[in-house]
Amino acid sequence: MKRLPFILLTLLTSNLVFSQYWQQQADYTVNVTLNDKAHTLKGDIRIEYTNNSPDKLDFIWFHLWPNAYKDNKTAFAKQILRDKDGKSRLKAIRDKGYIEDLEFTVDGGKANTEADPENIDVIKVILPKSLASGQKIVIKTPFTVHIPTYSSRSGHLDQSYIICQWYPKPAVYDRKGWHQFPYLDQGEFYSEFGSFAVNITVPAAYVVGATGELQNADELAAYKSIGTNNNDSTKVIRHYTANGNAPTKTLAYKAANVHDFAWFADKDFVIRYDTARLSENTTIDVFTYGYETGTESWKRSVSFVEDAVRHYSSWLGEYPWPVAQAVEGPKNVMSGGMEYPMITLITSPGADDAKMDAVITHEVGHNWFYGILASNERQHAWMDEGLNSYFQFRYEAEKYRANSIFGDAIPAELKTAPIDQFMNSIYGAMLQLPMEEAIETPSPDFTSKDGYALVEYIKTAAWVYILENVLGKETVDQAFKSYYAEWKFKHPYPEDFKKHLEKAAGQNIDQLWALLNKKGKFD
Ligand SMILES: [Zn+2]
Secondary structure, three states: OOOHHHHHHHHHHHHHHHHOOOOOEEEEEEEEEEEOOOOEEEEEEEEEEEOOOOOOEEEEEEEOHHHHHOOOOOHHHHHHHOOOOHHHHHHHOOOOOEEEOOOOEEOOEEOOEEEOOOOOOEEEEEEEEEEOOOOEEEEEEEEEEEOOEOOOOOEEEOOEEEEOOOOOEEOEEEOOEEEOOOOOOOOOOOOOOEEEEEEEEEEOOOEEEEOOEEOOHHHHHHHHHHHHHHHHOOOOOOOOOOOOOOOEEEEEEEEEEEOOOOEEEEOOOEEEEEEEEEEOOEEEEEEEEEOOOOOHHHHHHHHHHHHHHHHHHHHOOOOOOOEEEEEEOOOOOOOOEEEEOOEEEEOOOOOOHHHHHHHHHHHHHOHHHHHHEOOOOOOOHHHOHHHHHHHHHHHHHHHHOOOOOOHHHOOHHHHOOOHHHHHHHHHHHHOOOOOOOOOOOOHHHOOOHHHHHHHHHHHHHHHHHHHHHHHOHHHHHHHHHHHHHHHOOEOOOHHHHHHHHHHHHOOOOHHHHHHHHOOOOOO
16 A cells, blocks of 8 residues: 555556657758759768657658659559549659668668568668667768659659659658558658758759748849849840859758648740738748740749749748749649649649649648648648648638639639628538538548548538538637747648637537548538
């Protein structure tokens, strides 16, 4: 009996430790060189990995996602083969993608790896010595990436480079365990936060846009002056060559508090630039990179990025990074754009102003719902795609009385209606769309990309609109603001968002929450 108080005390303490939020930290230094004849990336990566979990780790799962494009047996190949156009899409990947020359070391000593039996784009790095809670290690490896023909996210079309999900990356270890998974382009993101220092060597004629702040003062000054001219004038300055006669240049980028790093390189990029003042103390740089022969509405791309950043900053919380950028991409069979921290790819050839603005706003909006509020998209895609779509629809309605889902089908009288009436009609129509699966369905469980889009984007946005109607718009707005304030730069789960809704509403919302598991339409 005498021991009882001691045991109780231990239990109490361990509960306290268990309930405390933690997340792993991965700080990267990467050197990479583009070979634009062989279409390869050669480099080395150094990751300082800090184990903030209460657990001892004996291995770390890594994603080697360039391998997703290696053959027709990867999880990604199987995913696209389920679609009607799957075979032709796979065939179009003429240059296969893969990563090789890996030799992992941990704190200078060789580290063995174990292949994942199912997926060639997932690998386990065995730690030579257990990594205790609170300790850090340095993981290094050289790598060579063979860049695939562009078809999904990462790739090249001739000498236009879209470099995404390209480096060996630790999978997330969080309070629910390991989250290693193969690449799919349906619900792909979940990564650890950290800092990036990336040195990119390219032939001197390339213009590069990347996650982070460019550190080369001369290159940055040239981008700003050319970009200012191109944003203001119809006479576009296109070609940019770095000073001097060196055949290559090395561009250094730094980014803090991000969980991903993407970059884009093209000799024909037209740079556009402006600054955006967000508040008394905050002004950010806005760059876009497009083509002289690109979509007409792209000429306004900088103002669309600025407007999106301002709206999301006011709805959720101020944009936290020093630069926001958008890149005009080639036509993508998969979507109208793709998000990465501080930079987004927009593939909407021929879009008019309202449509281009909507796509840019959706992708820029992902800086909040994925970039800052970094939920697990493979498991809970609605937390980024759906919540983001809700704000995108709000933006389109306020600015244009438009909605991307219905486009030209919106009747003329509705285009001049008051905002509340417009929203009511738009969501009324959305709620009539077929929405088979429940919102809370893991991304790979959707049998088609259309079903995924209808449910994770539209059904979720409609669900938030229902919340707005039942709880009040101010309450929902307040919940989003406090959710952002508590969870920025962290890994929130659905229950964390629910807590903020309940706190703002001052009531239990179990009935509304249960709708996330409802199949079919909401009645
Ligand atoms: Zn999206």
